[in-house]
Amino acid sequence: MREICIAHSPDADDLFMYYAIVFGWVDTPCPFSNLALDIQTLNALALQKRYEVSAISFGVYPLIVQDYALLTTGLSFGDGYGPKLIKKSTTTLKKNFKVALSGEHTSNALLFRLKYPNARIVYKNFLEIEGAVLSGEVDAGVLIHESILNFDPSLVVEAFLWDIWLEMTHKELPLPLGGMAISRSIPLNQAITIQDVLTKAVTIATKYKPLLSKMLLERNLVRVNEEDLNTYLNLYANTQSISLSPIQLEALEMLFALGYNKGFYSSKIDPKDCLIPTEYTGLRYS
Structure with a gap:
């Protein structure tokens, strides 16, 4: 595999979920690099198919569904809170x-x-x-x-x-805010590997949250103080960020349906159909 560039926002939750890779805490099958841009800039660039792996707002996803699949990690949902x-x-x-x-x-x-x-x-x-x-x-x-x-x-x-x-x-579902998308041009086996690496990064970051947070603060990588960083990560980078759950899938389906019903999207999509078919690995090596 060639070098993989991960585009993400400079916000504390994205940095937290990615930086276990930067700090060398996650083994990668190829070089990984990262680029930090404002989330709306990333949304606009996803519409242009600029980056192969990118953080996005879930609100843009139905507009890029033909070009990108959804990753099941690096998730930001609100649960009792939000903008x-x-x-x-x-x-x-x-x-x-x-x-x-x-x-x-x-x-x-x-x-x-x-x-x-x-x-x-x-x-x-x-x-x-x-x-x-x-x-x-x-x-x-x-x-x-x-x-x-x-x-x-x-x-x-x-x-x-x-x-x-x-x-x-009319239902207490988590509020979908942002996640990660991967270009459909990437070979399936490589896409699965990339998703696995990013999932490990979020898992390790969550497990070693105090240490990783301290390192982000010491390097002036985040815009907030220690107290606010801890509060913010508890909201948006937590165990619910590691792997997409059934209730999060239901919430995504609801968000996409709301947008479709009001004419913001040209078609109604089921997020379950937009995920990487990870069962391919088992079939390939069976």
């Missing part, structure tokens, strides 16, 4: 309020657009959203990633996307 719609405490939101979102193809943008179809949307890097609300450029904004942990005290939460998700699904 937050914030505004100034003195602001009353009208039906067509102006809002800053972190990217057209992010999962939070999909849910927001389903809930607030009349809102006027501007897209910004997620690090700029709080400032846009504070300056009055927009009436509200959806905070994601580490920005949900701390924000200016003059801002209040108008809505939790977790509550919107429950309202739409």
Whole structure:
């Protein structure tokens, strides 16, 4: 196998789930390299088929299903929590309020657009959203990633996307946010190997969380302090990130169905049909 480049975001959960490979804690059958880019940038590049293995927002996946399969590891789901719609405490939101979102193809943008179809949307890097609300450029904004942990005290939460998700699904399923996709151009046996390596990385990172977190902090690889890093990883990089579960599959199916029913996707897809057929290994060597 040639060198494999893994594109991921610079957010703490993605770094945590990948860096066991960088630190040499995982044996790899070939050289692995990594590239960190903003998640919406990764979504846009996935639409262009730029990287063979990439972190993506689940909200973009139905648009790239012909070119990418879903990996079953490196998962970020919300379970009782998630992105937050914030505004100034003195602001009353009208039906067509102006809002800053972190990217057209992010999962939070999909849910927001389903809930607030009349809102006027501007897209910004997620690090700029709080400032846009504070300056009055927009009436509200959806905070994601580490920005949900701390924000200016003059801002209040108008809505939790977790509550919107429950309202739409009528069922307490985990909220699908992000995962990993792999190009269908990669030979199947190699795709299985890549998935195995990444699964081991997330497993080892989770097992040795205090040590890995300390190393990330010492190298200034994350944007948050030790306390916030621990809180954030407990939310988005945990044992539920290691391997896709049946309830997570059900949640993905629900997300894709919601988007399809409202015309955001041209076809309704079943995520079970989008996974790598790992049984191939057993058949090949039987």
